[in-house]
Amino acid sequence: TGLVTLDIGYKNTGATKSAITFLDGDLGILRYRGYSIEELAEKASFLEVAYLLIYGELPNKETFEKFKKDITLHTLVHEDMRKIFDGFPASAHPMGVLSSLVCSLTAFYPASLNPNRSPDAVNLTIIRLLAKMPTIAAWSYKNEMGHPLNYPNNALDYCANFLYMMFAYPTEKYEPDPVVVDALNKLLILHADHEQNCSTSTVRIVGSSQASLYSAVAAGINALWGPLHGGANQEVIEMLEMIQADGGNIQKYVDKAKDKNDTFRLMGFGHRVYKNFDPRARIIKVACDNILNKLGIHDPLLEIAKKLEEIALKDPYFVERKLYPNVDFYSGIIYKAIGIPTEMFTVMFALGRLPGWIAQWRELNMSREPIGRPRQIYIGEKERKYVPMENR
Ligand code: CMC
Numbered sequence: 001t002g003l004v005t006l007d008i009g010y011k012n013t014g015a016t017k018s019a020i021t022f023l024d025g026d027l028g029i030l031r032y033r034g035y036s037i038e039e040l041a042e043k044a045s046f047l048e049v050a051y052l053l054i055y056g057e058l059p060n061k062e063t064f065e066k067f068k069k070d071i072t073l074h075t076l077v078h079e080d081m082r083k084i085f086d087g088f089p090a091s092a093h094p095m096g097v098l099s100s101l102v103c104s105l106t107a108f109y110p111a112s113l114n115p116n117r118s119p120d121a122v123n124l125t126i127i128r129l130l131a132k133m134p135t136i137a138a139w140s141y142k143n144e145m146g147h148p149l150n151y152p153n154n155a156l157d158y159c160a161n162f163l164y165m166m167f168a169y170p171t172e173k174y175e176p177d178p179v180v181v182d183a184l185n186k187l188l189i190l191h192a193d194h195e196q197n198c199s200t201s202t203v204r205i206v207g208s209s210q211a212s213l214y215s216a217v218a219a220g221i222n223a224l225w226g227p228l229h230g231g232a233n234q235e236v237i238e239m240l241e242m243i244q245a246d247g248g249n250i251q252k253y254v255d256k257a258k259d260k261n262d263t264f265r266l267m268g269f270g271h272r273v274y275k276n277f278d279p280r281a282r283i284i285k286v287a288c289d290n291i292l293n294k295l296g297i298h299d300p301l302l303e304i305a306k307k308l309e310e311i312a313l314k315d316p317y318f319v320e321r322k323l324y325p326n327v328d329f330y331s332g333i334i335y336k337a338i339g340i341p342t343e344m345f346t347v348m349f350a351l352g353r354l355p356g357w358i359a360q361w362r363e364l365n366m367s368r369e370p371i372g373r374p375r376q377i378y379i380g381e382k383e384r385k386y387v388p389m390e391n392r
Contacts, residue, residue: 020360032192050192071131188352199224288330
């Protein structure tokens with residue numbers, strides 16, 4: 001054990017060399033493949049960013065058209081997958097449904113399990129996953145609602161098609177609102193990668209055993225689900241609603257978060273790497289105002305969130321610990337404004353993070369990294385002799 005360095009929670013341990021995402025936590029900088037998150041969120045489409053993350057360069061017109069066409073060819077899921085949906089109770093959390101159904105893709109495409117995959121086979125798996133995950137995600141919501149499932153509409157682009165599968169009614173013509181499509185596009189870009197976070201590290205460690213991309217991403221979805229990671233976006237809205245229901249007493253919740261005898265934390269606050277404003281939160285806060293204005297929505301939860309931020313950022317507890325709003329703090333207010341139900345928020349995060357997971361899995365495989373296998377320092381009992389049951 002003398003050779004083992006202990007770093008519980010990997011606070012200072014680099015696990016890989018990566019060329020995908022650059023993050024400076026002190027300065028609040030985030031770049032995908034060298035491009036600033038601000039510029040990408042302003043100018044790019046989500047699928048363009050997905051291509052950039054996965055293949056390393058922005059696509060030209062021709063490669064992008066082919067990429068989009070390949071994706072639309074695979075948006076349907078196997079009809080037998082409907083039977084799996086049927087087996088879930090309506091009360092099933094959509095994240096559990098999503099991870100199970102993504103893992104079930106290994107059964108429908110068993111060739112993905114072969115560790116000696118050709119680059120073409122890997123690309124087909126990547127395209128299938130990008131194409132099918134929105135369908136599975138929207139169907140997990142439809143299953144919860146007890147609604148008929150909407151099949152993909154390939155005449156629409158990636159974001160608009162997802163909204164169509166979520167919200168279209170068979171008897172009405174569905175016209176996605178461009179403001180809503182733009183908002184979704186921006187949010188997905190902002191979530192697309194974030195270097196070695198908990199779910200991405202999970203994807204890499206599962207992938208390092210040469211497991212298939214589907215299994216690695218299913219594991220990533222489960223890691224993302226937790227309230228300290230992607231699950232925080234659902235928790236933020238629930239917290240703001242709780243404050244609202246409690247007469248808007250924000251100070252009470254700030255005090256509760258500071259109380260070391262209370263497990264409550266300000267959800268959407270703090271970050272392992274950012275010790276400054278999370279650049280994604282900065283963009284989302286501005287977008288939140290714009291989108292709600294354009295949609296003519298006044299949400300009192302936004303007022304509570306802004307006030308909460310103001311109070312926390314003046315409080316020495318948060319100042320000393322450098323706790324700022326993170327990506328999850330304002331995103332839920334936008335999701336709510338565009339009609340996404342609260343329990344789907346983390347699913348939206350997963351849809352956004354998918355290209356990052358794929359890019360990291362691909363990078364790991366291409367650089368032939370060894371299996372991920374941390375060490376430990378054993379602190380249990382020394383050698384003991386087995387005691388027969390009657391003598392215990
Ligand atoms: N509310 C109150 N206190 C906090 C908070 C918070 N949200 N976050 C951190 N602290 C305190 C923590 O109690 C500790 O205090 P002390 O030094 O007195 O023990 C100190 O700040 C450092 O926190 P930590 O837990 O050691 O930091 P970490 O890097 O292990 O955890 C975190 C990072 C994001 C898990 C944590 O800040 C947190 O739980 N935040 C709330 C959940 C959340 O918003 N998660 C989303 C993260 S961003 C998007 C994503 O990854 O999905």
